Amino acid sequence: MDPNVENGSMQGDEVLGWGKSLPVPSVQEMVRKDSRCVPERYIQEHKDRPIEPEMCPHSSEIPVINFSLLVNGDEDERRKLDLACKEWGFFQITNHDVSEEVIKQMKAAVAAFFELPLEEKRNYAMAANDIHGYGQGFVVSEHQKLDWCDLMFLVTSPPKYKKMKYWPVTIPGFKEAVEQYSAEILKLTEDIFANMSLLMGMDKDALKRLHGEMMKQGIRMNYYPACSRPELVLGVGPHSDASSITFLLQDDDITGLQIRHEEGWVPVKPIPNAIVVNIGDVIESWSNGVYKSIEHRAVTSVTAARMSIATFVIPDDDVELGNLMPKSVDVAQMLAVTTAAVVAVLPWM
Numbered sequence: 281m282d283p284n285v286e287n288g289s290m291q292g293d294e295v296l297g298w299g300k301s302l303p304v305p306s307v308q309e310m311v312r313k314d315s316r317c318v319p320e321r322y323i324q325e326h327k328d329r330p331i332e333p334e335m336c337p338h339s340s341e342i343p344v345i346n347f348s349l350l351v352n353g354d355e356d357e358r359r360k361l362d363l364a365c366k367e368w369g370f371f372q373i374t375n376h377d378v379s380e381e382v383i384k385q386m387k388a389a390v391a392a393f394f395e396l397p398l399e400e401k402r403n404y405a406m407a408a409n410d411i412h413g414y415g416q417g418f419v420v421s422e423h424q425k426l427d428w429c430d431l432m433f434l435v436t437s438p439p440k441y442k443k444m445k446y447w448p449v450t451i452p453g454f455k456e457a458v459e460q461y462s463a464e465i466l467k468l469t470e471d472i473f474a475n476m477s478l479l480m481g482m483d484k485d486a487l488k489r490l491h492g493e494m495m496k497q498g499i500r501m502n503y504y505p506a507c508s509r510p511e512l513v514l515g516v517g518p519h520s521d522a523s524s525i526t527f528l529l530q531d532d533d534i535t536g537l538q539i540r541h542e543e544g545w546v547p548v549k550p551i552p553n554a555i556v557v558n559i560g561d562v563i564e565s566w567s568n569g570v571y572k573s574i575e576h577r578a579v580t581s582v583t584a585a586r587m588s589i590a591t592f593v594i595p596d597d598d599v600e601l602g603n604l605m606p607k608s609v610d611v612a613q614m615l616a617v618t619t620a621a622v623v624a625v626l627p628w629m
């Protein structure tokens with residue numbers, strides 16, 4: 281089958297209106313050629329450098345939600361979820377139904393992609409007017425500080441929006457691993473939405489319904505090469521996600537994600553096979569600011585490359601935001617302004 285064609289998929293250069301980015305060099309390739317090099321464009325201003333996170337006085341662990349208790353209707357667990365969304369905007373879920381095997385295969389597929397030689401990865405390079413494919417974080421200006429990160433972004437659902445020409449189908453098992461992971465995250469999304477809907481005082485199908493007919497799912501695969509000067513750079517700069525909700529798979533061994541909490545940055549320590557969940561700007565808006573879309577960033581490591589896999593859930597284009605937004609602003613407009621799930625709200629915009 282022609283790899284560019286799949287039933288119902290988008291063809292050619294049709295874009296989702298999620299913004300576009302200027303091309304910049306591959307960080308992975310730069311480090312491969314000279315592991316000590318840290319060009320000026322990556323060195324953060326003093327105030328933004330990732331010095332040791334200022335720990336929070338009370339607790340520095342984000343909440344952990346036992347998913348199995350939650351889906352079985354445990355009231356205490358649902359209350360814990362409510363507090364997590366209000367006070368942290370982030371939580372980790374354990375005992376969920378995404379199998380270890382599916383997670384393992386997804387991580388292996390992403391690792392296999394980034395291991396490809398640069399020339400092969402370039403076959404899937406983002407087009408100048410698009411955000412699908414292989415490239416770097418959202419870049420709007422020649423003067424902007426750059427993330428120490430290469431990425432691959434694929435829209436995984438609904439089938440209409442998939443662009444198969446960006447899928448590295450020559451990697452054995454890649455497509456199957458991504459599709460299986462995507463399907464399991466979709467199921468998880470429904471369960472989390474059902475619980476949040478009840479907590480927000482609505483019927484259990486309300487959040488799903490609010491996303492409209494064409495709820496979208498996009499996966500951003502992040503590769504942060506090791507950096508000889510991790511105190512100077514950021515893997516990804518501070519941002520909140522423009523999604524409604526984001527599911528993040530972290531590397532089991534390297535802590536990289538940090539979230540804003542009580543004026544400080546709190547590192548999110550990986551729990552093997554747990555999935556990090558965060559509230560995005562859409563649910564913050566729908567909940568009238570009660571559930572928080574929290575600023576977060578990723579730092580790099582001197583010893584090893586780190587990978588993370590962020591799955592963004594995004595409502596249909598014509599869905600309206602809640603009462604914090606002017607009536608005329610709908611989600612499509614907001615995503616265009618904030619340039620969507622991939623980049624979310626970046627400080628220089």
Ligand SMILES: O=C(O)CCC(=O)C(=O)O
Nearest residue numbers: 500502536537578588590
């Ligand atoms: O790598 C991480 O831990 C964070 C990634 C992230 O925030 C994103 O892709 O939006």
Ligand SMILES: [Fe+2]
Nearest residue numbers: 520521576624
């Ligand atoms: Fe993010």
